[in-house]
Amino acid sequence: MRKIIGFIFAVMFVPAAFAQSPEKGWTSLFDGKTLNGWKKLGKATYQVEDGMLVGTTVGKSPNTFLMTEKEYGDFILECDMKMEDITSNSGVQFRSHINPEGNNGAGRVFGYQLDIDPSARKWAGGIYDEGRREWLYALSLNKNAQDAWKNGEWNHVKIEAIGHHLKTWINGVPCAYVVDTMDAAGFIALQVHSINKPEQEGKKIWWKNIRIKTSNLKPEAFGKGVYVYNAIPNNLSDYEKKNGWKLLFDGTSTKGWRSARGNAFPAKGWEVRDGQLNVLGSDGKESTNGGDIVSLxxxxxxxxSWDFKLTPGANSGVKYFVTLREDSKGSAIGLEYQLLDDTLHPDAKLGLNGNRTLASLYDLIKAEKTSRFIRQPGNWNTARLVVYPNNHVEHYLNGVKVLEYDRGSQAYKELVANSKYKVWPSFGEAPKGHILLQDHGDAVSFRSIKIKQL
Structure with a gap:
């Protein structure tokens, strides 16, 4: 009789055991009871409360991380998160590492981070390069995802890292898409951010249901039309191609471009080398060497969008709605995304209220930017310019929107009337035009020039 009862109990127990086991292919990184498999770097605290992993901020500490003891390459990671303080910041590191010399020998984490920013700028879901390049994908690049994070609620977070492709989701909404070759593997870590205000001390961040899948991975569809930050020079991913992106520079030739003053590409003043389209310096003499080039x-x-690298003191620009109908000396006329070394070139102090500085709509609207988002001459920056069908225009610099305006609006016309462009009727209002790369006499390099017609 005891054997029969024991057999019945065993049969009853089996379904319950399977119900509690992880979904096939997934591994839990947090057992809900201990911090086994994790290690800490920093002064903030982590503890287990009611099956949740809880991080708490402390004062006078750099960023703190709770790191997995194992490293992971390709994976899909999911977890649920909630934050108490919406003025602070957090995140989930992945494919990350430690610089033992950082923070005065205490060690500093660097690598990719799914950023959780619950503040008014709404960048939760973006990808940040902690301790290295900073923002790779500020969520201003994907406005449709900026309301995905819900303050005061549990949020479902997902990271997909397969090969060079890094994708994030918040509550099922596609957020950031980065193609990058910097790191192939590294640890995963949960961040408690440093704080700079006394009232931010003692605030909590909660995580639960942390799980990972590392085999039989299949990329999840990412919706349509999301901008991709592709750090591989002159490369388009399959996703970009399917969404209508095309390269305007193939990295090896001048195909698709010609002189702004003729039908052929300039015989001098420009070169293609090492995957870059370079305008050669000529002592700052505008359009006296090779001259401007325009898209066919x-x-x-x-x-x-495009990558650009300035030399110290350089001046250049990318112009749009260039018709070539104006009888102008020097550079051709058009709306201009200004490229400038704001520190060394005198043009930064001319114009009106900084409207000739880097990323500005030249001589019309100043780019509102902070120094931390500018990579100085000798380094690559990424610019993005969007012209919507309703003539709303946006300028971005390194993923951050720095200005916007409405082409042809009354406000726009008033700006033109107070600028040097007032001599050209209906300046910048043509229904279509060429893209122009400017020869301002300074050495500047371009690459990864890509366009999508809207």
Whole structure:
């Protein structure tokens, strides 16, 4: 009789055991009871409360991280998160590492981070390069995802890292898409950010249901039309191609470009080398060497991005809605995304209220930016310019939107009337035009020039 009862109990127990086991292919990184498998770097505290992992901020501490003891390469990671303080910051590190010399020998974490920013700028879900390049994908690049994070509620967070492709989701909403080759593997870590205000001390961050899948990975569809930050020079991912992106520079030739003053590409003053399209320096003499170059095609509504590298003191620009109909000396006329070394070039102090500085709409609207988002001459920066079908225009610098305006609006016309462009009727209001790379006499390099017609 005891054997029969024991057999019945065993049969009853089996379904319950399977119900509690992890979904096939997934491994829990947090057992809900202990911090086994994790180690801490920093002064903030982590503890287990009611099956949740809880981080608490402390004063006078750099960023603190609770790191997995194992490293992971390709994976899909999911967890649920909630934050108490919406003025602070947190995140989930992945493919990350430690610089033992950082923070005065205490060690500093560096690597990719799914950023959790619950503040008014709404950047939760973006990808940040902690301790290294900073923002790779500020969520201003994907406005449709900026309301995905819900303050005061549990939020479902997902990271997909397969090969060079890094994707994030918040509550099922596609957020950031980065293609990058910097790190192939590293640890995962939960961040408690440093704080700079006494009232931020003692605030909690909660995590639960932390799990990872490392085999039989299949990339999840990412919706349509999300901008991709692709750090591989002159490369388009399959996703970008399917969403209508095309390269305007293939990295090896001048195909698709010609002189702004003729049908052929300039015989001098420009070169293609090492995957870069370079305008050669000529002592700062505008359009006296090779001169400006323009795209063969004209564009109306479009999404355009490019990488650029300035030399110290350099001046250049990318112009749009260039018609070539104006009888102008020097550079051709058009709306201009200004490229400038704000520190060394005197043009930064001219114009009105800084409207000739880097990323500005030249001579019309100043780019509102902070120094931390500018990579100085000798380093690559990424610019993005969007012209919507309704003539709303946006300038971005390294993922951050720095200005916007409405082409042809009354406010726009008033700006033109008070600028040097007032001599050209209906300046910048053509229905379509060429993209122009400027020869201002200074050495500047371009790469990864890509465009999508809207």
């Amino acid at each position: 095609k004209e564009y109306a509504a479009f999404d355009l």
